[in-house]
Amino acid sequence: MDRFKPLTRFSVSAIVVAIFLSSLHFTCTEAYDALDPNGNITIKWDIISWTPDGYVAVVTMYNFQQYRHISPPGWTLGWTWAKKEVIWSMMGGQATDQGDCSRYKTSPPHCCKKTPSIVDLLPGTPYNQQIANCCKGGVINSWAQEPNNYASSFQLSVGAAGTSNKTVKPPKNFTLLAPGPGYTCGPAVVGKPTKFLTPDGRRVTQAMMTWNVTCTYSQFLAQKTPTCCVSLSSFYNDTIVPCPTCTCGCQNNDTHPGSCVNANSPYLASVVNGPGKNSLTPLVQCTKHMCPIRVHWHVKLNYKEYWRVKVTVTNFNYRMNYSQWNLVVQHPNFDNLTQIFSFNYKPLTPYSSINDTAMLWGVKFYNDFLNQAGPLGNVQSELLFQKDKLTFTFEKGWAFPRRVYFNGDNCVMPPPDAYPHLPNASSRVKFSTLVFFMASLIFFCLFE
């Protein structure tokens, strides 16, 4: 019996290493998210009626992404008109810039720009300027987190356009800022006309014509450097494995003075409220990793049939309160999560057979708001997993997550050889893992 033991261990570590390599593989591929392979934002442009010089359309953005939301200050949607179209009027949204409307002598249009930029209206907009799904300040939740609130709409009346489905042209070059860059939008394609149900559910109406645009996210487009990192610890080893140094930037007073602020700096308040207060650029607390967000995974307790993990998310950014934050974690034991304390949980199964990915987010009015850096800038939870005798082990970092995302962006993990390990680990197993690791690496390099 004992003879087979190292073999089991070896296969477990082999699986772990293989998963680690496959995660490396996926993070190298742009605009493809292994945990949400079909994630996209679909823009539907429904022409609901024709007017003497154009049409009235309702434009709706659907966030078909499991865990990526659009946070304050919200989306900005832009496009390039195919002809000389103008926007006569809008409801539930507005163009940020009217542009040059001097060719219209009386009652000028709402916007005459060739490339209009549209933003949502704010909550509290008068009812006569609202339409359904509007006026949320451009904030859209993710599909998994709030399945009833994943769309945002506005209505516009377009002039100097075609007046039939043969003469209208869809706008080109859609751009979506949400709020920063990150999305790439495809061309508008003619789709099946949308059917609308009246609020009383007794009548169905149909769009004259419907165009679809699909936008996909790429973390690389959104920001060149990571924004989040992971640190690890365990009850069986005193070492706290920190985030890798310089994950999100380096502290360097010569080249980047003021790139971070010390928590105990007497100037903290004046720097935080200084210029750039409302910019999206993070102002981080000085740390070795310099990341705005750190996720800490602590393997806390070992029971006979269960084991327990504590997860802490810390905000190091003085310029950002994260409302409705979310975390996506991949770990093989999520198929047997027994209990989670003080976070919401939903399993994500991007590949229907594998149930190893979880989305975690805060409880409304309790911890769904992750405060800016400082004493209140953290949220935490504990997870209780049931052990599966065949796979469970504390060896080889099995107890640590394979992948972590904060608000849809990948969090950088420490290198696997730094993970806290069990005391007295057998050097033979270590050696075989190393050999396997190198072999896999060569395999992946050859066949990529």
Ligand SMILES: *[C@@H]1O[C@H](CO)[C@@H](O)[C@H](O)[C@H]1NC(C)=O
């Ligand atoms: C966008 O997401 C929806 C919902 O998952 C899916 O039905 C649709 O096929 C996706 N579109 C593209 C172009 O991937």
Ligand SMILES: *[C@@H]1O[C@H](CO)[C@@H](O)[C@H](O)[C@H]1NC(C)=O
């Ligand atoms: C335009 O409408 C006509 C009838 O209303 C329909 O037969 C035709 O397929 C439509 N063309 C397009 C491009 O939608």
Ligand SMILES: *[C@@H]1O[C@H](CO)[C@@H](O)[C@H](O)[C@H]1NC(C)=O
């Ligand atoms: C599309 O929009 C982007 C940004 O507004 C601009 O840089 C680019 O030149 C546009 N492309 C076309 C073909 O209009």
Ligand SMILES: *[C@@H]1O[C@H](CO)[C@@H](O)[C@H](O)[C@H]1NC(C)=O
């Ligand atoms: C357009 O988007 C709607 C909503 O997601 C979808 O039902 C429809 O199949 C899409 N049509 C095309 C042609 O992509």
Ligand SMILES: *[C@@H]1O[C@H](CO)[C@@H](O)[C@H](O)[C@H]1NC(C)=O
């Ligand atoms: C950078 O400068 C600040 C104040 O000038 C100082 O407190 C801090 O220790 C310096 N950091 C490094 C890494 O030199």
Ligand SMILES: *[C@@H]1O[C@H](CO)[C@@H](O)[C@H](O)[C@H]1NC(C)=O
């Ligand atoms: C974050 O929220 C706190 C409390 O509501 C507020 O005092 C602070 O100004 C906010 N910070 C930012 C950057 O919005």
Ligand SMILES: *[C@@H]1O[C@H](CO)[C@@H](O)[C@H](O)[C@H]1NC(C)=O
């Ligand atoms: C995945 O695992 C969780 C936790 O055990 C369970 O609640 C959920 O039903 C599972 N989902 C699927 C699709 O197997």
Ligand SMILES: *[C@@H]1O[C@H](CO)[C@@H](O)[C@H](O)[C@H]1NC(C)=O
């Ligand atoms: C959870 O663990 C128990 C005990 O090992 C096992 O019987 C059960 O099949 C596991 N559930 C899943 C969904 O894997």
Ligand SMILES: *[C@@H]1O[C@H](CO)[C@@H](O)[C@H](O)[C@H]1NC(C)=O
């Ligand atoms: C704890 O883990 C660290 C990092 O892997 C390792 O260097 C150290 O030897 C371990 N401590 C013990 C007591 O095994």
Ligand SMILES: *[C@@H]1O[C@H](CO)[C@@H](O)[C@H](O)[C@H]1NC(C)=O
């Ligand atoms: C190995 O474990 C024993 C007890 O199980 C302990 O006394 C010893 O110090 C450990 N050795 C190392 C190198 O950690």
